[in-house]
Amino acid sequence: MPELPEVEHVVRALRRVVLGRRIMAAEMKLPRLLAGSSPASFKRKLRGARIDDVGRRGKYILIGLNSKPGSATDQVLLVHLRMTGKFLCVGTDEPLPPYHHVVFYLDDDRRLVFCDMRQFGRMRLLARKALAKLPQIQALAPEPLSEDFSFDYFVETLSQSRRCLKQLLLDQTRVLGLGNIYASEALFLAGISPLKAANSLSKKRALRLHQAIRDILQEAIDAGSTLRIDFGDGNGSYFGTTERFWRVYERQGEPCVNCGAAIRRVVQGGRSTYFCPRCQRR
Numbered sequence: 001m002p003e004l005p006e007v008e009h010v011v012r013a014l015r016r017v018v019l020g021r022r023i024m025a026a027e028m029k030l031p032r033l034l035a036g037s038s039p040a041s042f043k044r045k046l047r048g049a050r051i052d053d054v055g056r057r058g059k060y061i062l063i064g065l066n067s068k069p070g071s072a073t074d075q076v077l078l079v080h081l082r083m084t085g086k087f088l089c090v091g092t093d094e095p096l097p098p099y100h101h102v103v104f105y106l107d108d109d110r111r112l113v114f115c116d117m118r119q120f121g122r123m124r125l126l127a128r129k130a131l132a133k134l135p136q137i138q139a140l141a142p143e144p145l146s147e148d149f150s151f152d153y154f155v156e157t158l159s160q161s162r163r164c165l166k167q168l169l170l171d172q173t174r175v176l177g178l179g180n181i182y183a184s185e186a187l188f189l190a191g192i193s194p195l196k197a198a199n200s201l202s203k204k205r206a207l208r209l210h211q212a213i214r215d216i217l218q219e220a221i222d223a224g225s226t227l228r229i230d231f232g233d234g235n236g237s238y239f240g241t242t243e244r245f246w247r248v249y250e251r252q253g254e255p256c257v258n259c260g261a262a263i264r265r266v267v268q269g270g271r272s273t274y275f276c277p278r279c280q281r282r
């Protein structure tokens with residue numbers, strides 16, 4: 001499942017492919033993927049729209065559209081990849097890839113295709129001014145790499161929760177951007193047990209965790225500039241072609257890179273957590 005850095009990679013790859021392009025036509029082949037409007041109005045509103053910007057908020061991809069020439073960006077296409085959603089780009093003479101559910105015909109004789117094997121991905125087309133009022137956007141915590149995710153904010157958030165740190169870190173309304181992989185990795189980097197209660201963390205260790213969250217996300221985003229997603233390769237993989245290296249994630253039983261102790265796996269909230277029992281103190 002893509003986490004924030006992988007979504008950022010997709011956003012950057014999209015910019016390279018679709019920025020400034022006009023959507024000549026759109027096809028919605030899986031209506032239940034679409035929230036808030038009918039496939040007919042989706043197609044009508046997208047026809048002729050120019051793609052003015054591509055960004056994201058958390059793991060939501062925001063494609064800014066301009067449907068009236070000469071005016072400002074007036075619509076936003078919100079895309080959530082969930083488990084297996086991905087974009088690919090194919091020429092008009094190439095076959096469509098498997099599990100293609102949405103096809104955007106671009107004005108450069110290419111098609112941007114949204115594929116989703118598991119079909120959990122979601123799309124919503126809405127007016128630009130309605131975006132900030134959308135409940136799922138409003139609920140999101142500050143962007144982790146922005147100044148809004150300050151140390152003061154983090155300490156306050158920790159003090160309000162008795163949950164285990166790992167579970168708090170996965171709550172996108174409290175701390176944004178960490179999924180199962182990066183939550184484990186950030187706690188390892190900070191040397192803190194995932195089982196520790198959030199409100200029991202000292203200020204000194206909270207500072208280490210705050211920094212580790214930013215470092216782990218930045219590191220993963222930077223890795224994406226070498227492991228560039230290529231929408232034209234028929235794969236569109238989030239993690240690129242090279243296997244990514246995780247310090248603890250999915251490494252149970254293997255020696256810790258710091259101390260050599262065996263990495264342990266526990267289940268928290270139905271999801272696996274990996275940690276070093278020696279380096280990560282309670």
Ligand SMILES: [Zn+2]
Nearest residue numbers: 256259276279
């Ligand atoms: Zn260790």
